[in-house]
Structure formats: C-alpha cells, structure tokens
Amino acid sequence: MERQTRQRESIRRAIQDADRPLSISEILAAAKGRVSGLGVATVYRTLKSLVRDGLIVQVEMPGEPPRYEVAGKDHHHHFYCRGCDRVYEVEGCTGDFSWMTPRGFSLEGHDVMLFGRCSDCAGRRPAARASGPSRSRASKTSRPRAGR
Ligand SMILES: [Zn+2]
Numbered sequence: 001m002e003r004q005t006r007q008r009e010s011i012r013r014a015i016q017d018a019d020r021p022l023s024i025s026e027i028l029a030a031a032k033g034r035v036s037g038l039g040v041a042t043v044y045r046t047l048k049s050l051v052r053d054g055l056i057v058q059v060e061m062p063g064e065p066p067r068y069e070v071a072g073k074d075h076h077h078h079f080y081c082r083g084c085d086r087v088y089e090v091e092g093c094t095g096d097f098s099w100m101t102p103r104g105f106s107l108e109g110h111d112v113m114l115f116g117r118c119s120d121c122a123g124r125r126p127a128a129r130a131s132g133p134s135r136s137r138a139s140k141t142s143r144p145r146a147g148r
Pocket residue numbers: 081082083084085086117118119120121122
C-alpha cells in the first residue's frame with residue numbers, strides 16, 4: 001500500500017475504533033501505533049480530506065478544538081469532561097426544541113453539549129452510586145492476607 005494511503009487508512013481506523021470523538025492529539029496518538037513517522041501536519045491534512053470525502057465529521061466544540069468522529073451515525077449528542085478534556089458520545093435526545101424557537105423562526109436542527117465530569121474524573125464508578133453512602137470501616141480487625 002502506498003504510504004499516503006496507509007496513513008489515511010490508519011487515521012480513519014483510529015477514529016472508527018474509538019467509541020468517542022477524538023481530538024487531533026488523540027488521533028495522532030492512536031494512529032501512531034499503526035503507522036510509523038506520522039506527524040501532526042499529516043493528521044491535519046488527512047482529516048481535511050476525510051471530512052471532504054464525507055467519511056468523518058467534525059464535532060464543533062465551543063471554546064475547544066474540534067473533535068472528529070465517523071460520519072453517518074444516528075442522531076446523538078456529546079458530553080465534554082472538564083476533568084480530562086475527553087468528549088463522549090451520549091445516546092438519545094430530549095427531542096423537540098420547537099417550543100424554544102422564537103415565533104416566526106424556522107428551526108432546522110440543534111446541537112446539545114453536556115459538560116461536567118466523566119465517571120473516571122468524578123472519582124466514582126456508576127455502579128458505586130447505587131450502593132448508597134459507603135460506611136467507614138468500623139471493624140479494624142485486620143485479617144492477614146493469605147499469600148498464594
Ligand atoms: Zn474525565
């Protein structure tokens with residue numbers, strides 16, 4: 001395979017394999033493992049051509065560099081983690097925004113960006129929340145750990 005094609009394919013695959021939109025530096029890090037000698041200029045150039053060809057789309061972020069995801073996904077929105085700068089895909093939609101649309105305006109679409117902290121950055125796993133407040137360990141009886 002021609003070098004340029006290989007680079008393009010590795011960048012496309014990096015975005016496809018991620019389960020969330022990636023930034024340029026995330027794409028560079030992910031694609032570097034697949035093709036050697038990849039630089040940020042090549043990533044920029046390749047992303048531009050992938051967007052032009054309709055294979056990936058740019059996810060616009062207010063006050064943040066854009067992220068990239070594969071084109072043609074179902075309608076969805078994003079969650080931006082302020083802790084680690086990662087952007088996650090969120091399923092579903094609150095739906096009809098026509099009630100917010102000023103009278104006489106014609107609504108053509110919407111974009112919703114949630115932000116906050118992901119489960120890693122919030123310091124708790126989603127499963128841990130269901131178990132209620134954790135009790136401090138009352139009993140201090142230390143059991144010697146059985147070595148294997
Ligand atoms: Zn995070």
